[in-house]
Amino acid sequence: MAFRDIREYLAALENKGLMRRVTRAVDHTWEVACLAKWMYQALPMEKRFGLYFENVKGSTMPVVTGVFGAAVENVAVALECEVDDINKTLVAGLRGRIKPRIVKNAVCQEVVLTGKDADLGLLPTPTWTPGKDKGPYLTAIVVTRDHDSGVQNVAVYRTMVQDANSVVVNLSPGRQGTRNVQTWFDKGKKAPIAWVIATEPVIHLATVANLPYGQDEIELAGSLKGEAIDLVPCKTIDLAVPANSEIIIEGEITAGEWADEGPFGEFAGYMGPVEKRQVGHITAITHRTNPICHGYSSQMPPSESTTIQSIMNAGVILHTLRDQLGEMSVQDVFIDQNFGGALAHAIIAMTPLFPGHGKQVGRIVADATPVKRVTVVDVDVDIRDSFHVDWALNARFSPQRDTVIIGDVFMTLGMDPSVRDANGTVSQGSKIVLDATSKFDAGTSSLPPKILMEKALAVWKECGLPDFDIPKRARLRIDKS
Ligand SMILES: Cc1cc2nc3c(=O)[nH]c(=O)nc-3n(C[C@H](O)[C@H](O)[C@H](O)COP(=O)(O)O)c2cc1C
Numbered sequence: 001m002a003f004r005d006i007r008e009y010l011a012a013l014e015n016k017g018l019m020r021r022v023t024r025a026v027d028h029t030w031e032v033a034c035l036a037k038w039m040y041q042a043l044p045m046e047k048r049f050g051l052y053f054e055n056v057k058g059s060t061m062p063v064v065t066g067v068f069g070a071a072v073e074n075v076a077v078a079l080e081c082e083v084d085d086i087n088k089t090l091v092a093g094l095r096g097r098i099k100p101r102i103v104k105n106a107v108c109q110e111v112v113l114t115g116k117d118a119d120l121g122l123l124p125t126p127t128w129t130p131g132k133d134k135g136p137y138l139t140a141i142v143v144t145r146d147h148d149s150g151v152q153n154v155a156v157y158r159t160m161v162q163d164a165n166s167v168v169v170n171l172s173p174g175r176q177g178t179r180n181v182q183t184w185f186d187k188g189k190k191a192p193i194a195w196v197i198a199t200e201p202v203i204h205l206a207t208v209a210n211l212p213y214g215q216d217e218i219e220l221a222g223s224l225k226g227e228a229i230d231l232v233p234c235k236t237i238d239l240a241v242p243a244n245s246e247i248i249i250e251g252e253i254t255a256g257e258w259a260d261e262g263p264f265g266e267f268a269g270y271m272g273p274v275e276k277r278q279v280g281h282i283t284a285i286t287h288r289t290n291p292i293c294h295g296y297s298s299q300m301p302p303s304e305s306t307t308i309q310s311i312m313n314a315g316v317i318l319h320t321l322r323d324q325l326g327e328m329s330v331q332d333v334f335i336d337q338n339f340g341g342a343l344a345h346a347i348i349a350m351t352p353l354f355p356g357h358g359k360q361v362g363r364i365v366a367d368a369t370p371v372k373r374v375t376v377v378d379v380d381v382d383i384r385d386s387f388h389v390d391w392a393l394n395a396r397f398s399p400q401r402d403t404v405i406i407g408d409v410f411m412t413l414g415m416d417p418s419v420r421d422a423n424g425t426v427s428q429g430s431k432i433v434l435d436a437t438s439k440f441d442a443g444t445s446s447l448p449p450k451i452l453m454e455k456a457l458a459v460w461k462e463c464g465l466p467d468f469d470i471p472k473r474a475r476l477r478i479d480k481s
Contacts, residue, residue, distance in 0.1 A: 002080065002202075002225045005107070005244040006292060009078060009201040010052065010067060018074050019050035019067055026053050028063060030130035036065050036297040036304075045071045045302070045337060059124035061293045068204050068296070069307030072337070078201035079224060087332060089224070090315025093206075095323060097215075098222030098229075106232035106243030108199075109286045114236060118285040119164045123197075123247065126295050129265030134274075136161045137264060138249070139296040139305075141196040141207050142169065143239050144180035146214075147187055152239065153180055154207045154217045156296065156305075159195060159280070160261050167280045168261040169193065169253070176213050181278065185255035192237035193253055193280055198246035198294035203229065208305075209312040210369065218242070236283040246291040250284040265299035267306060267341055270417045306340025317346060317365055327361060329353050334383040335371065342370035343416055347383040350376060352437050359404055362433035366406055372416070375434045380476050388473040389436075397436040404433040447481040454478075 003009040013019035026032055032053055039048055050067030068074060072083050081089040113119070125136035138159040145152045153176045160168040171178040181191035196203070206221035222229045231240035234250045241248050261277035298305035314333045321327040329351045336345040346365055352358045358376040365374045375389060378396070382388045409429045419429040447453065461467075 002227065003078070003200060005200060006064075006067075006198045006246060006294065010050075010064065010292075012077055013050055013067060013074060014052075016073070016077065017049065018070060018077060019052055019064075021052045021054055023054050025055045025057050027057050028053075028059070028124040028126045029136070030127060032056070032063055032065060032126040032295075033128045033130055033297070033299075037300065039066060039070065040297065040303050041300065045307075050074060056124040056293075059122075059293075061124050061291055063124050063126065063293045063295065064198070065126070065295050065297045066304045067294070068201060069304035069311075072307070072311065075205065075308060075311050078205055086311060087315050087318055090312065091319045091323070093220055093224040094209075094315065094319040096223045097219035098225075098227065100216075100218050100222060100231045100240070101228040102240060103230045103232050103243050106230070106245075107288045108241065108243055108245040108248050109232060109235065110289045111287050112235055113285045113287075114283065116165075118249075118282050120161050120167070120249070120282060120285075121164050122285065124293055125161055128295070128297075129271065129299055132271055133264050134160060134260075134262060137295075138167065138195055138197070139298065140249070140294075141199065141203065142177055143194040143196060143241055144177040145192065145239055146180050147183035147189070147191075149214065151214055152216050152218065153177055153213075154196070154203070156207060158264060158298075160264070162259065162279070165282045167251070167282070168259045168277050169280050170261055170264075171278050179213065181253050190252040190254050192234070192239045193251050194234055194237065194239050194241050195249040195251075196241055196245050196247075197249070198292050199242045200225065200229065200244055203242050205308060205312055208309045209316050211316070234284070235286060245288075247285065247287040247293065249282060250286070251280040251282045253278050253280050266415045266417075267298045267301065267303065268339075268343060268415055268417050269300045270415075272415050301339045301341070302337055303340075306344070307337060309341035310335035310337055310344060313341075313369065313371075314346070317348075317369060320368070321348075321361065321364070325364070327364075329357065330361060331379045332383055333365075336386075343372045345373040345375065346371040347389055348374065348376045349379045349381060349383045350437070351379055355439070358435035358437040359402070359433060362435060363404055363406065366404075366431040366433050371431075372429070373432050373434070375436055377436045378438055380480060381436075382472040382476060385471065385473045388476075392436040393434065395442070396438050397434060402435040402439075404435075406431040406433070445477060445481045447477055450478050450481050453481065 048070040184191035202224040230243040232243040266272040362374040
């Protein structure tokens, strides 16, 4: 049965060893983030787990981080599928969106704080790059709405806590939330905005899927859950938020009210520059009784942020190529987990149907998404095995013939550290497509025939040599030998 809230999801993670509780008292101004940093910097993906800080100094609220993207297994638990079926589940979810349902009562409004009581200081908001960030940051789901169409958008936009009742929201140019608030300003009105902290896991995942403007990610969340997501109208603003959330912050943005945002540790591994961004005024904080606070671990890759963004957007790319562009020759898409997320490396498995087909598909992906590097391989390569992909990049790839450089790319994500000059000014970026599919028949492989390899496996066991799991790479190779 689908998880109704984050609590049920956390219990499932804990059961599987994918989340651990920390009982020692921790300081949210530095320890929460620094411990999470050790998780991602020191442990390989298969050993990582989400962190549940039960005892946060100066607060009655626990803080969880890393729970959605400690490892690919966490995402599989959220989607209630096997790791190998994640892309299949995402594509099915993208095909069958389910509209949300509006409810009158919600646990996220068990406690309602308005006016001076709506004090951001009540939340144990972590500082994510202690010693370098300007201060604590909400890394929550931001809800906005198009004034004219009424369609809502959810996305994570980091939000700097300025004081007890105001924030500075990183509504970057080009983002859908930025576009939505502008539709209210155009009518001479204040724009409503809400932050959702700790909600149903499918909502956290759907939020970071890069869907076109006008498509509400909550409908994708409903489809992934298999039933409509319950939304409840906010208490002080004209938005509806996920009913089964732990904490909701309601607020408003006035046109032309700007403040310095940052510095803040960016997902690409460097401190981002200070920029002018919109100020938000808090109108209410509502929450469940004894709420759990969540913040995403991001900043230096790999991180929770890069892991979930890679996984979700690989599904979106696969859906776009196959279902919307009719590229049925594409079998699978993976986005690397070492850098991950935007600006990352996408790897595509396909069966080219004509000369140049691999380059063509790679170019479409590079042009239509924020990924910076696209490698295209044949379907006999395990795209999740960097060893196998690298092999194809030697055995089937000739750089001069098989590379496409796409120049003069306006990086909507101006935080790409590789295109900043010495003064921090962002210049045009570029992208690369590497077509590592076979261009001709290079002959048979240099492994013994499959029949001998299988016999040898039995002999291996007779010899008492140590057991092993056959990697997918070896299976794919032996099947063809
Ligand atoms: C922890 C975290 C922080 C993020 N911060 C930002 C941000 O400050 N600005 C931004 O534009 N995208 C940010 N993103 C990425 C967006 O949430 C994501 O790309 C989303 O799909 C954008 O939605 P939109 O296309 O509806 O604007 C962040 C993602 C995560 C997981």
